Amino acid sequence: xxxxxxxxxxxxxxxxxxxxxxxxxxxxxxxxxxxxxxxxxxxxxxxxxxxxxxxxxxxxxxxxxxxxxxxxxxxxxxxxxxxxxxxxxxxxxxxxxxxxxxxxxxxxxxxxxxxxxxxxxxxxxxxxxxxxxxxxxxxxxxxxxxxxxxxxxxxxxxxxxxxxxxxxxxxxxxxxxxxxxxxxxxxxxxxxxxxxxxxxxxxxxxxxxxxxxxxxxxxxxxxxxxxxxxxxxxxxxxxxxxxxxxxxxxxxxxxxxxxxxxxxxxxxxxxxxxxxxxxxxxxxxxxxxxxxxxxxxxxxxxxxxxxxxxxxxxxxxxxxxxxxxxxxxxxxxxxxxx
Amino acid sequence: xxxxxxxxxxxxxxxxxxxxxxxxxxxxxxxxxxxxxxxxxxxxxxxxxxxxxxxxxxxxxxxxxxxxxxxxxxxxxxxxxxxxxxxxxxxxxxxxxxxxxxxxxxxxxxxxxx
Numbered sequence: 010x011x012x013x014x015x016x017x018x019x020x021x022x023x024x025x026x027x028x029x030x031x032x033x034x035x036x037x038x039x040x041x042x043x044x045x046x047x048x049x050x051x052x053x054x055x056x057x058x059x060x061x062x063x064x065x066x067x068x069x070x071x072x073x074x075x076x077x078x079x080x081x082x083x084x085x086x087x088x089x090x091x092x093x094x095x096x097x098x099x100x101x102x103x104x105x106x107x108x109x110x111x112x113x114x115x116x117x118x119x120x121x122x123x124x125x126x127x128x129x130x131x132x133x134x135x136x137x138x139x140x141x142x143x144x145x146x147x148x149x150x151x152x153x154x155x156x157x158x159x160x161x162x163x164x165x166x167x168x169x170x171x172x173x174x175x176x177x178x179x180x181x182x183x184x185x186x187x188x189x190x191x192x193x194x195x196x197x198x199x200x201x202x203x204x205x206x207x208x209x210x211x212x213x214x215x216x217x218x219x220x221x222x223x224x225x226x227x228x229x230x231x232x233x234x235x236x237x238x239x240x241x242x243x244x245x246x247x248x249x250x251x252x253x254x255x256x257x258x259x260x261x262x263x264x265x266x267x268x269x270x271x272x273x274x275x276x277x278x279x280x281x282x283x284x285x286x287x288x289x290x291x292x293x294x295x296x297x298x299x300x301x302x303x304x305x306x307x308x309x310x311x312x313x314x315x316x317x318x319x320x321x322x323x324x325x326x327x328x329x330x331x332x333x334x335x336x337x338x339x340x341x342x343x344x345x346x347x
Numbered sequence: 348x349x350x351x352x353x354x355x356x357x358x359x360x361x362x363x364x365x366x367x368x369x370x371x372x373x374x375x376x377x378x379x380x381x382x383x384x385x386x387x388x389x390x391x392x393x394x395x396x397x398x399x400x401x402x403x404x405x406x407x408x409x410x411x412x413x414x415x416x417x418x419x420x421x422x423x424x425x426x427x428x429x430x431x432x433x434x435x436x437x438x439x440x441x442x443x444x445x446x447x448x449x450x451x452x453x454x455x456x457x458x459x460x461x
Contacts, residue, residue, distance in 0.1 A: 051420065052419060052421060053420065055418075082418075324435075332437045
């Protein structure tokens with residue numbers, strides 16, 4: 010066990026188990042270290058290393074530059090302490106969620122195809138699956154080089170069931186390992202993490218926007234909304250962008266519940282018209298963010314937005330909402346995976 | 348006395364010799380949010396110090412040409428006009444009319460509202 014002390018202001022410290030990262034150990038201990046992607050990409054978890062030594066799991070991480078390192082900064086999500094350390098960090102309770110992340114062993118129970126290249130994997134672990142709709146977990150598979158973050162596609166349950174939708178990447182070692190995994194195989198599941206969860210106290214109608222396997226957290230959010238005594242009275246929209254019709258999931262099979270009081274409006278869109286030739290596609294063409302001003306009946310600042318998908322989709326959506334339509338950033342909920 | 352040098356019109360922030368090229372300085376004055384003072388090749392510039400994206404202090408960031416890169420998420424702004432030039436920065440930062448009076452970097456005493 011290493012003891013990590015936080016310098017400055019309020020004196021606090023936490024214990025870090027061997028092999029655990031600064032970030033995850035801190036969150037486990039209920040310290041709200043700032044973070045977003047947990048994967049070395051976004052830079053949100055940068056800390057100042059005041060004293061001590063750290064091993065860096067991802068020296069070429071895009072979320073930090075050499076000149077940051079030269080100033081003594083490190084990514085908490087990629088830093089494993091070699092012993093006691095003192096750090097300076099941004100800390101806020103808003104980085105904490107009700108269920109502190111925990112490492113557990115999970116076993117693959119079942120899988121089903123969602124599209125031609127996205128499959129849903131159901132894992133079961135001991136204890137209840139306690140998380141907020143829209144959160145993610147880190148999956149550590151034997152033979153895979155590093156843990157990867159995947160959003161849960163189901164909602165919290167007492168049965169210990171954690172479902173993920175994962176896109177088969179031809180070159181992705183983790184997704185290949187997962188697609189080859191036999192039922193009953195064990196994996197380490199570490200979570201929950203993430204701040205792009207359903208805001209149950211928001212009075213605004215819900216807009217979900219997804220591309221690729223970003224559909225998983227949206228399925229979770231819409232199911233949780235439909236189950237919630239107040240939120241189910243809100244309006245809800247789901248926009249989904251794919252390259253061709255084969256990328257678009259069958260929405261009726263995706264959501265466990267359909268009793269959103271005012272109905273769910275479903276708007277799939279494809280960006281490569283050639284892929285729709287010879288198919289029965291009768292939907293829209295274009296990029297998913299382009300649909301928002303056309304399909305949403307009220308001014309865009311009047312909605313709560315949840316989105317997940319490829320970085321260009323996420324960036325285009327944020328630009329449209331914040332820069333062009335003055336939607337307050339506090340109404341946008343997404344995790345920046347790159 | 349011309350308006351340009353009238354001390355009641357221009358509000359001093361810091362000594363110009365304390366602001367080196369490439370090393371912005373954070374300044375706090377009453378009634379305004381924290382400010383960042385920059386020296387570029389062609390003179391001094393003053394902007395809001397707080398990034399419009401993630402609330403980090405831009406004076407802790409990195410100056411590259413006419414741009415400041417936020418130290419937190421690497422969003423960028425043009426120091427001269429405040430425009431956001433790299434994601435995840437989207438909204439501009441406020442830029443103040445600046446001039447050096449008696450060796451001190453000053454901004455307008457009554458800057459226009461953002």
